[in-house]
Amino acid sequence: MGTIQIQENWDVTIDLYTWGTPNGRKISIALEELDLAYSAHSINIGKDEQFAPDFLKISPNNKIPAIVDPDGPDGQSISLFETGAILLYLAEKTGRLMPSDPRERHTTMQWLMWQMGGFGPMLGQAHHFRRFAPEQIPYAVDRYTNETKRLYGVLDQRLGDAEYLAGDYSVADIATYPWAARHEWQGVALEDFTNVKRWYDAIGARPAVARGMAVPA
Numbered sequence: 001m002g003t004i005q006i007q008e009n010w011d012v013t014i015d016l017y018t019w020g021t022p023n024g025r026k027i028s029i030a031l032e033e034l035d036l037a038y039s040a041h042s043i044n045i046g047k048d049e050q051f052a053p054d055f056l057k058i059s060p061n062n063k064i065p066a067i068v069d070p071d072g073p074d075g076q077s078i079s080l081f082e083t084g085a086i087l088l089y090l091a092e093k094t095g096r097l098m099p100s101d102p103r104e105r106h107t108t109m110q111w112l113m114w115q116m117g118g119f120g121p122m123l124g125q126a127h128h129f130r131r132f133a134p135e136q137i138p139y140a141v142d143r144y145t146n147e148t149k150r151l152y153g154v155l156d157q158r159l160g161d162a163e164y165l166a167g168d169y170s171v172a173d174i175a176t177y178p179w180a181a182r183h184e185w186q187g188v189a190l191e192d193f194t195n196v197k198r199w200y201d202a203i204g205a206r207p208a209v210a211r212g213m214a215v216p217a
Helices: 022-033 083-094 102-132 138-161 171-180 194-204 207-213
Strands: 014-018 038-042 066-069 078-081
Touching: 014 022, 022 038, 022 083, 022 102, 022 171, 022 207, 066 083, 078 083, 083 102, 083 171, 102 138, 102 171, 138 171, 138 194, 171 194, 194 207
Parallel strands: 014 038
Antiparallel strands: 014 066, 066 078
């Protein structure tokens, strides 16, 4: 990986540092949906590039994704890590994908935090113990598979009451979709969650989502 240069000028192109994971794809989807100009830079986590000193200047937690926006809220360059923080920043920057109505905004925040605190971490543990652990630990596989299915049940119930997680399409859906896109890794059949399946198919049909899911190339 080459040296990362944090731009401090008026260039409007956002730099996205990412890899082909659910968390990485949240941000490329959002950038595509918001029609923001960006340049994607691959951080190969399989080669430990996330530990490179130049990347750690942007993402001290050595995790992808991260962004650098040369046109921050004060007109100066800003770097951000953590997907929830990045999604909220992009929504506020553009005034889109986050409602202005206080009640609707809190509903959106609630479901975004649900993804950040539960749906992502628990599904990530299911991925690890079902696919990547050096040895099979039945207790761990059962624990995280069962919790994953419980969370899909919560998602299904919510989507039985609303078209999207917060009513209208928002950053909450963008955060959740890439994790659901790996349902097969989690031992989940979407046919068992009919409301999730309807939502999943609708989001997957969005052109911006398809483009975002293909980043990095």
